[in-house]
Amino acid sequence: MAAIGASSTAKRLALAYILFKLIAAMIALVLFPVTIPLLIRASRTIDGVTLLAGYHTAYNIVGVAILLPLIDRFTRFVERILPERGSPLTRCLDPAALVTPIAAEEAVRRTVACSLETICGSIGAGLTDTNHGTSARARNDATSVTEASDALRQAQEFTSEASGLPESEDEQERFTRTLHALDHASRLAEVAGEKVEFGSVPSGPEDVRAAELCAEAMQNAALIAGEVGALPDASDQAAPVEEKRSPCKWSVKNRPSNGPT
Numbered sequence: 174m175a176a177i178g179a180s181s182t183a184k185r186l187a188l189a190y191i192l193f194k195l196i197a198a199m200i201a202l203v204l205f206p207v208t209i210p211l212l213i214r215a216s217r218t219i220d221g222v223t224l225l226a227g228y229h230t231a232y233n234i235v236g237v238a239i240l241l242p243l244i245d246r247f248t249r250f251v252e253r254i255l256p257e258r259g260s261p262l263t264r265c266l267d268p269a270a271l272v273t274p275i276a277a278e279e280a281v282r283r284t285v286a287c288s289l290e291t292i293c294g295s296i297g298a299g300l301t302d303t304n305h306g307t308s309a310r311a312r313n314d315a316t317s318v319t320e321a322s323d324a325l326r327q328a329q330e331f332t333s334e335a336s337g338l339p340e341s342e343d344e345q346e347r348f349t350r351t352l353h354a355l356d357h358a359s360r361l362a363e364v365a366g367e368k369v370e371f372g373s374v375p376s377g378p379e380d381v382r383a384a385e386l387c388a389e390a391m392q393n394a395a396l397i398a399g400e401v402g403a404l405p406d407a408s409d410q411a412a413p414v415e416e417k418r419s420p421c422k423w424s425v426k427n428r429p430s431n432g433p434t
Contacts, residue, residue: 180267181257189251197236204235262287262324266331277335278348284328285354286402288321290395292358292365295321297391300384322362328355 176187265283270276295317
């Protein structure tokens, strides 16, 4: 009931808690033929309050021990029941983070990174397909840039609602850098929104090479932004940058191999 009207993260947490209790209760019911005789025998030497507390603790420990190896499947199951309704670019902007300035800054930082990944990826794809792109691709890129621009606007509103500034100097400096990045990303989104469709590149080899380098620079920028916005995952730390899947909306594929990296 407390999660009604809350963010999707809070609703998933509430649902996961309820499911955990139901699964643990089913396990407890199945084990009643074994546990009831043990409880009756233990009640001769242990008072009822202590016995009840011990049984409740064991009940939770057994539930955790059974669900822990299945935590990934359990998480995906909860996410399927309660999918993310809003844009994936703004999923970090949880109102609960507004109470803590450093948490609010981190939410904005990830939103800026994911939005930059989308914008730079759209520009890079537009430059790559300059000579043989389709109008449908241009419309898709326009939609991506528009979503990124809207996410940055929401990040600005989110920042204005944060409660105070961080306490330490390092955190204040980090917060200032995030605000600068948000401002520059908003300007880039504005320019990209005005120039989504790219004209044909002149047929000269230098012009073609320049377009390839610009496209590669944008795609590399999108990869870097995806790494900045990625949620920490120990299993991905050893993987190369090109092989990681970004949690943001844009996914850069087939990065050009020619030219400097």
